[in-house]
Amino acid sequence: MLDIKFIRDNPELVQKKVEQKGYKGSIAQLIKVDGKRRDLIEKIDKLRSKRKEVADKRDLSEGKKIKEDLKQKEIQLEEVNLEYGKSLNELPNLPLDGVPVGDESQFEIIKTVGKIPKIDLPKDHLELGEILDVIDVERAAKVSGSRFGYLKNEAAILEFALVEYALATLTKEGFSPIIPPVLIKENITQQLGYWQGKGQGEYYRADDEDESGLYLIGTSEHSIVPMHKDEILENLPKRYVGFSSAFRREAGSYGKDTRGILRVHQFDKVEMIAFVKPEDDEKERKKMLELSEKLVASLGLPYQVKKLASGDISFPAAETIDIEIWIPSQNTYRETHSISTTTDFQARRLNIKFNLGVKKEFVHILNGTAFAIGRTIIAILENYQKKDGSVEIPKVLQKYTGFAKIKPKSTR
RNA sequence: GGAGGGGUCGCAUAGCGGACUAGUGCGAUUGUCUUGAAAACAAUUGUGGCAGCAAUGUCACCGUGGGUUCGAAUCCCACCCCCUCCGCCA
Secondary structure (H helix, E strand, O other), X not given: OOOHHHHHHOHHHHHHHHHHOOOOOOHHHHHHHHHHHHHHHHHHHHHHHHHHHHHHOOOHHXXXXXXXXXXXXXXXXXXXXXXXXXXXXXXXXXXXXXXXXXXXXXXEEEEEEOOOOOOOOOOOHHHHHHHHOOEEOHHHHHHHOOOOOEEOHHHHHHHHHHHHHHHHHHHOOOOEEEOOOOEEEHHHHHHHOOOOHHXXXXXXXXXXXXXXXXXXXXXXXXHHHHHHOOOEEOOOOEEXXXXXXXXXXXXXXXXXXXXXXXXXXXXXXXXXXEEEOHHHHHHHHHHHHHHHHHXXXXXXXXXXXXXXXXXXXXXXXXXXXXXXXXXXXXXXEEEXXXXXXXXXXXXXXXXXXXXXXXXXXXXXXXXXXXXXXXHHHHHHHHHOEOOOOOEEOOHHHHHHHOOOEEOOHHHO
16 A cells, blocks of 8 residues: 555656556546545534534434435545545555666566586476475376475475574574464455455465455465554564465466476465564665575575566565576576565555654565575475486585485485 | 353443543553652543644544444444353364
8 A cells, every 4th residue: 555645745756656567547536536535524524523513402403414414425435435445455566766667578687696507418306306206296186286296205304404494594583483374364365465466366265155265375474464464563673484385376377387396386485574664674675685695595506686677576565686596407597586575565554553753653564585495496406416316405404304415216 | 063251542440322522440651749769649641534834623433344313332233353161173
């Protein structure tokens, strides 16, 4: 949610910025509705004040008249409010200055880190997964359909190792570990802002026949951020490191990444969430990016850092930086991490504030990936593969896995 | 899932159609007194909308949403949440 006062004061700027995010509507129209709304509110307030007076005097006939008049105006206001709320709700967060303007092709590569390994005829993660007996998508298809997978044996242990490693690293940085619910109420999904626009169809609804259906979260952020709905937070910054499964319909991705477990309906993820004062937003963004990079770099994986273009940023976010790790079989970098600030956009919708002197101010809310487990395992398998299909385990993970290498099944 | 009890200003409670402009106690803040503190006394004490540069004014909010009434915390309807007991269950 954008601040209506800011919109009133800067209509052209807002129009320009929301268009950069792909919004098609008219700010001038919203301001017109806003004016109508304020006019009605003033009239209704006056009538209500009069109603009190008249009721005190037990003036039944005058009271009845006011009641009728009020009812009419209240109905009008309800209609205007509906339009007003809808228009305001449809406005995406404004991209920060410095976000490249344009569609998804207008990204900027900020830096490239690490040496791309020289592998002759690299096997992809699925082939490796089969050789090593650690990934099974065929049986998953039998049980759950396409875009699912079983992580088995060393890969399953690797998942726990990554989780432990991320938790150990991030708790040291002031993040409180948390395991959130994976089902959330519909009104919460609306307040988060992801179900707007292209977000629709991205998420699973748990029980279709029930009106008050619950939704499966697409990332732990979806149930961690709204924890503090309607609260006034003390002791900012407040940081969480969440672990949960994430569920995605991948509705718009037919035919894309159909092989293996790169793009699946369910995967586990360690995620950073931070609630900060507005002035600390930039600092926190840097911190999150540094931490994500540190986690990736310490695994010895080559990666690049990419600033997304305005048209590619999600509805509630004002800036998004992705980390993409090198995937040898595809001869390219693929997204594994995403660090975003939603500024005060989500905080406004969820009413999350902090004490600023005698006033209350909205917090800024940021989120960033620590590890998307599935894709990180893919990256490890592919980048650390040897000729015979065996895979080394990055040094920092070995104390968590208890093994240094995954050997082909046939050699065991 | 069944049966009971309950949701009121930070907390605890009162109120059950018009003086509720929500009372009282506790807490908190400020002031008086005091070398300082305690105690005592006094005052203040929420959120949001609208108008205004502001002081301020005004409206709304007693779990949520509807309804009845000239007038609703109070009456009616639906829903949500919490507690206790029973059942089921990792």
